[in-house]
Structures are given as structure tokens and as C-alpha cells.
Amino acid sequence: QEYAEAMPEGQKAVYYAAGNDRERLAKMPVVKAVLAKGYDVLLCTEDVDEFCFQAMMTYGPEAEQDAEGKDIEGTGPKELKNVASGDLDFASEEEKKEAEEAEKDNEALLSAMKEQLGDAVTKVAVSTRLTDAPSAVTTEGPVSLEMERLMSQMPDGMGEVKSQRVLELNAKHPVFQVLKVSQSAGDAEKVKLYT
Secondary structure (H helix, E strand, C coil), rough: CCHHHHHCCCCCCEEEEEECCCCHHHHHHHHHHHCCCCCCCCCCCCEEHHHHHHHCCCCCCCEEECCCCCCCCCCCCEEEECECCHHHHHHHHHHHHHHHHHHHHHHHHHHHHHHHHHHHHCEEEECCCCCCCCCCEEEECCCHHHHHHHHHCCHHHCCHCCCCEEEECCCCHHHHHHHHHHCCCCCHHHHHHCC
């Protein structure tokens, strides 16, 4: 409730990060990216938090209605979103276009990095949300990294549930520039080392 009351107008979701250490969560690049947009992030450190938030899906009162009985846009329950999921849509159209162009221009580099990482990641992509970090690992799909960790501790083979990891790269970071130059120069060893 305190989080919801402090939300700026236009915020579309309640953002949280789940893990077992508050200090580590606060330092995550994806948490910093959400904070940089002016939104708070709930740091959830109890094992049950991730299960609860996924089960609840939303938080808040029903939508307010206008005189015609239609829901007023921006009111109503807010979706609960893990900041490590890949579907946080903060990017402007310009930022999305820049990321698409960077991916297109560096297709060979991203492909070489994916090949180097193998099954450790589902894909390597250019991020639209990283600010000062060179990279971050996010997830696609319903299974977060924290959920994977919790499921691996359960009996009866539940540990086979795996998250779909995505390595997001900050195309504006000096590390990315080194990777680009190395790829252009054909320095596969340097690309491998940085990857």
C-alpha cells in the first residue's frame, strides 16, 4: 500500500526484484534502470515472495469508472512485474529504434557471443534500459531466475524448470565498443574473453 501510494501518475505496474540478499538486489543493473525511470522497486527477500507475486498478478483497487460506466484509463489494479523480466516496456520509440539498429549493425557480434555462451542464454540482445552497466541477465517467459533457484531446491524433479536467460548489452557502454572493434578486427579471442 505504501508503494502504491507513492507511485507517480502514469506508472503502469508495481516493480519488484526477488532474491535472497537485499544489498545484492539493490545493486542489480535492472533495479537501477527502473529507479532511473523514477519508479520504486520492492526488494523481496523471502522465498515465498516470488510465488505470491506471480499468483496475485496484480495489486490495487478496481478501476474507477466514468459517468458512462467505462473504466478510466490509468486507474485500477497494477500488474506486479519482476524487474528481471524482459518485458518492461520503458523504452521510447527512439530508444527502441536505436536498439534495433545496433542489433542489426552488430548481428555478427551478437551471434558470436551467443555461440560462445551456448545454452547458458537463450539469446544475446541490445538493451533499451541499461544506463551505466555494460550488461545484465534478464529472463523471458514465466520462469524468473529466482523461481528457477527455488524450484531447483524442491523434490520430485521440479528442479528441471529452467528460466530463459537473455544477455542484454548496453550498446553505449565502453565494453560494447571494445567488443565491436574486436569483432571488426577479427579478434575472436578478445570477443570470447569479453563474452
